[in-house]
Amino acid sequence: MQGIYNLPDGPKMPLFVRLMQFIFQPLEYVEGLTKNYGDSITVWGNKGTPIIYFTQPQALQQIFTADGSCLDAGRTNRGLSFLFGTNSLLLLDGERHQRQRQLLTPPLHGDRMRAYGETIRTITRQVMESWEIDKPLVIRESMQEISLRVILQVVFGLEEGQRLEELRQLLSSLLDFISSPFMSAATFFDFFMKDFGAWSPWGWVLRQIQKIDKLIYALIQERRTELNQNRQDVLSLMMSARDENGEAMSDAELRDELITLLVAGHETTASALTWAFYWIDRLPEVRQKLLTELATLGENPDPTTVTKLPYLSAVCQETLRIHPIVMSATPRVVRSPINIMGYDLPEGAVIVPSIYLAHHREEVYPQPKQFKPERFLEKQFSPYEYLPFGGGNRRCIGLAFALYEMKLVLATVLMRFQLSPTNKRSQRPVRRGMTMAAPAGMRMVVKPNSYKRELTVLKS
Numbered sequence: 001m002q003g004i005y006n007l008p009d010g011p012k013m014p015l016f017v018r019l020m021q022f023i024f025q026p027l028e029y030v031e032g033l034t035k036n037y038g039d040s041i042t043v044w045g046n047k048g049t050p051i052i053y054f055t056q057p058q059a060l061q062q063i064f065t066a067d068g069s070c071l072d073a074g075r076t077n078r079g080l081s082f083l084f085g086t087n088s089l090l091l092l093d094g095e096r097h098q099r100q101r102q103l104l105t106p107p108l109h110g111d112r113m114r115a116y117g118e119t120i121r122t123i124t125r126q127v128m129e130s131w132e133i134d135k136p137l138v139i140r141e142s143m144q145e146i147s148l149r150v151i152l153q154v155v156f157g158l159e160e161g162q163r164l165e166e167l168r169q170l171l172s173s174l175l176d177f178i179s180s181p182f183m184s185a186a187t188f189f190d191f192f193m194k195d196f197g198a199w200s201p202w203g204w205v206l207r208q209i210q211k212i213d214k215l216i217y218a219l220i221q222e223r224r225t226e227l228n229q230n231r232q233d234v235l236s237l238m239m240s241a242r243d244e245n246g247e248a249m250s251d252a253e254l255r256d257e258l259i260t261l262l263v264a265g266h267e268t269t270a271s272a273l274t275w276a277f278y279w280i281d282r283l284p285e286v287r288q289k290l291l292t293e294l295a296t297l298g299e300n301p302d303p304t305t306v307t308k309l310p311y312l313s314a315v316c317q318e319t320l321r322i323h324p325i326v327m328s329a330t331p332r333v334v335r336s337p338i339n340i341m342g343y344d345l346p347e348g349a350v351i352v353p354s355i356y357l358a359h360h361r362e363e364v365y366p367q368p369k370q371f372k373p374e375r376f377l378e379k380q381f382s383p384y385e386y387l388p389f390g391g392g393n394r395r396c397i398g399l400a401f402a403l404y405e406m407k408l409v410l411a412t413v414l415m416r417f418q419l420s421p422t423n424k425r426s427q428r429p430v431r432r433g434m435t436m437a438a439p440a441g442m443r444m445v446v447k448p449n450s451y452k453r454e455l456t457v458l459k460s
């Protein structure tokens, strides 16, 4: 395709060098692209496929509002079918994608969040019980423990017990392994993804997935025969959902969507929470404003009231702006030629809507490297300027859930503790699979906070 079409300019360095930088220095990679080539950049992929990064709000609007039949996104995730299966929302396109979205949306809709609030708060308190005052903890691990337990209870409907523990351990070790930068690099090479037995890296991955599947299918069977018809977990709601033809989801579809929600939903939220604690401690005025806002609520406020607090909401928004957990929305493959920003993109070209670069545009967010929640109190940004959850017909289905969980966990922790990084140097995000996370070694010391004192002052 190279040379025939009118495409934006971009780097000419060898694919391997670019790939290594994309994996090991992802921020430097995209920042370099826009610094050297501007708002729209073409990089050339394997087999001469043009991959075009777009960063301006106008371009993102054109992409997200384009006719769904012109662009495919599921196709670019096919390499993940070893984990998600072939029925996952992430891998589907066209009508099948639409059908799965219709079935999955109601249980994750904003109105349902009320039912999940108490569970989120209880789990946060349980995890906090294991924290020791003045002792450092690896904050990302603690946040992952919370978000994984939340997903297992809210989505799978699993109560504390052996099965929850077994699934939790299998998933944690699997995700830790496949999310390492080494594995991210390895999956680009076909020979690595071969099963040479249980002791080979890929053989181990496949066997872990088999063990997880066994537990999930057993759970689905159990749920089918269960007498309790009033269950409110996402799995039960998915099982009772029907499409336009009155059809329910098959066991394989349920399995694939459960794994999808679990993987897409837990590390993302945990990383966002980790960054929020990092900024809250770095900027005492932000922390103070949050505590003052929380102090207006009393000691055991209704979860939904907490999630409506304006400053808390702005802190979450700014966290996801400055550190979008997913650097770009799912790449879209052009199915029929389309014009974006004056460029004629041919069939087969790949479009990358860059969330990170959109969130760091100086003219939209003055001083973009600074953490300023006030931006979100002063201005309403368009969905093409602010897009931590992507957009269009692929926008994150867990948006409401993630924000609800973030706010409740933050409020519950801050009402009791202050978390301070042991290392005061500023931290850069690192790749963790498809997401950008805080460095694994980031530790925070747990201290009791002044919230109770402030509450007393405000009441007197």
Ligand code: HEM
Binding pocket: 073, 089, 090, 101, 260, 261, 262, 264, 265, 266, 268, 269, 272, 320, 324, 325, 326, 328, 329, 330, 331, 388, 389, 390, 391, 392, 393, 394, 395, 396, 397, 398, 399, 401, 402
């Ligand atoms: C802070 C947390 C989260 C962030 C930053 C995030 C971000 C994203 C982004 C950027 C996309 C791609 C959208 C696009 O291509 O336009 C996405 C898709 C998706 N997310 Fe999330 N997500 C988060 C939490 C969750 C949660 C909690 C769940 C489920 C419980 C979830 C489930 C999904 C699914 C299933 C998709 C695929 C949607 C589709 O292809 O139709 N995510 N997410």
